[in-house]
Amino acid sequence: MVKKSNNYISKLIIGQLLSSWVKYPSVLKGLLAQSHGKPPIMVTGPMRSGTTWVGTLLAFSGIWHIHEPFNPNRARFHVDYMYQRVNCVNNHINSYVTGLLNGNFRSMSKTVDTSHPLMPGNFMPFPIRRVLIKDPNACLLSRYLTKQFDLKTLVMFRHPAAWVYSIHRLKWGSISHLKRFLQDKQLIEDYLQPFESDIVKAIDAGESICAGALLHGCLSYVLWNFCKESDSIRAIMFEALCREPVNEFRALYNWLELPYTDKIKQKHIEMSSGAGGEDRIKHMHEVKRKSINEIDKWRKKLTSEETIEIRAVFEKFELPLYSADDEW
Numbered sequence: 001m002v003k004k005s006n007n008y009i010s011k012l013i014i015g016q017l018l019s020s021w022v023k024y025p026s027v028l029k030g031l032l033a034q035s036h037g038k039p040p041i042m043v044t045g046p047m048r049s050g051t052t053w054v055g056t057l058l059a060f061s062g063i064w065h066i067h068e069p070f071n072p073n074r075a076r077f078h079v080d081y082m083y084q085r086v087n088c089v090n091n092h093i094n095s096y097v098t099g100l101l102n103g104n105f106r107s108m109s110k111t112v113d114t115s116h117p118l119m120p121g122n123f124m125p126f127p128i129r130r131v132l133i134k135d136p137n138a139c140l141l142s143r144y145l146t147k148q149f150d151l152k153t154l155v156m157f158r159h160p161a162a163w164v165y166s167i168h169r170l171k172w173g174s175i176s177h178l179k180r181f182l183q184d185k186q187l188i189e190d191y192l193q194p195f196e197s198d199i200v201k202a203i204d205a206g207e208s209i210c211a212g213a214l215l216h217g218c219l220s221y222v223l224w225n226f227c228k229e230s231d232s233i234r235a236i237m238f239e240a241l242c243r244e245p246v247n248e249f250r251a252l253y254n255w256l257e258l259p260y261t262d263k264i265k266q267k268h269i270e271m272s273s274g275a276g277g278e279d280r281i282k283h284m285h286e287v288k289r290k291s292i293n294e295i296d297k298w299r300k301k302l303t304s305e306e307t308i309e310i311r312a313v314f315e316k317f318e319l320p321l322y323s324a325d326d327e328w
Contacts, residue, residue: 013116020112020119027111027126030062034129038257039232040101040149045156046219047080047136048166050238053271054156055134056110057249060267061258064128065110069100070138074108080137081177081219083187084144086229093141097149103128139219140187143226146233152256153230155223158238159322160314161307164212165298173207174215181218191222198316209306213313221317237321242291245272 041063043055059065070077076096084090099105103126107114112121138145139155146153167174178199181187188196195218202211227235234255241248249268253260272291302310311328322328 016113017116017118020116020121024120024124027062031064031111031127031129033062033259034064035257036129038130039152040130041132041256042138042142042145042151042153043132043134043156044139044142044153045136045223045236046139046158046163046216047172048163048170049136049156049158050241051134051136051156054154054236054241054252055132057245057268057271058132058252058256058258059110060264061253063111063130063132063258064103064126066100066105066108066131066133066135067110068135068137069096069105069108069133070135070141072137077137079180081140081180082138083140083184083222085186085190086144086147089148090144093144094148097133097145100133101131101149103131139223142223142233143230146226146230151232153233154236154252154256155227155233156236156238157220157223157321159295159298159327160213160216160220161302161310161328162238162295162298163216164209164310165301167212168209169301174211175203175207177215178203178211178218187222191225192218195221195316198313209309210313213310217314217317220314220319220321224319224321239295242272242295245269245291 041058043051043058045051055065055067068074070082072078072080084093100108106112106121106126109121112126113119114121116122133151136156142153142155145151181192182196182199182203192199195214198214199218202208202214205211224235227233236252246265246268250260250265253264299307307328314322
């Protein structure tokens with residue numbers, strides 16, 4: 001049994017190695033197709049807002065695609081949703097992002113596989129002309145990073161009820177994030193002071209639907225203000241992408257100055273019309289889906305009382321988003 005298992009693993013490794021070398025010429029072609037002098041791209045927003053899906057569909061352009069470099073599991077930055085004031089230079093962050101934009105830290109790239117030392121991703125040359133960083137963990141850094149590195153940034157927004165249902169399905173807590181927001185005096189002073197008492201009450205009450213809704217509201221409020229403060233940051237509604245993926249992604253490609261070819265269009269159609277059973281627990285970063293089904297899935301999962309609670313919390317932030325009755 002052990003021998004069979006070892007043979008299987010060996011064949012798997014050989015297959016992965018072969019696949020990485022077969023893909024190498026097409027990876028080079030995609031990278032060489034990128035124009036010099038175009039700004040780097042950032043895709044961000046609260047976790048569970050569609051950033052992985054959007055990042056993947058933008059990466060079909062052939063751009064160098066970096067996946068979640070600020071994820072605490074990378075052991076470089078140890079908290080989610082870190083905030084940095086836009087006019088206060090952070091040399092640690094700047095040095096790290098400069099390395100990312102120069103093609104360092106290849107293990108974080110989704111463009112190449114570096115899981116084996118003999119794969120080309122570890123030692124072959126890659127002409128990196130333009131970079132896409134996808135990272136929801138860095139959403140509260142997006143205003144700072146956009147200014148420091150002249151990025152073009154997409155910020156994802158998702159319906160409050162859909163977002164709260166998603167994090168509760170995964171059993172992700174909200175209180176630890178709210179506690180850290182409360183401890184971040186600059187974040188409170190710059191954006192969240194009107195909601196400080198609500199954060200304190202939510203922490204005292206413990207994990208709940210309302211705590212999740214408050215976390216979503218805080219993040220959405222800060223990010224909406226980021227979008228208002230910079231022409232280089234664009235607000236993207238998850239639901240709009242789901243309804244008209246081809247038209248909406250074509251518009252994003254145009255704004256980002258990426259070529260939208262028939263081949264890319266076909267891939268977008270395939271990735272937006274995949275099977276997606278409503279009751280199965282999908283892989284956390286699954287990107288092939290029947291996008292139209294993702295919009296209202298929460299309606300079958302949350303009670304009317306929970307929906308009312310979430311809406312009441314979200315309306316405290318007075319954002320021009322998800323305010324129509326028919327959206328609830």
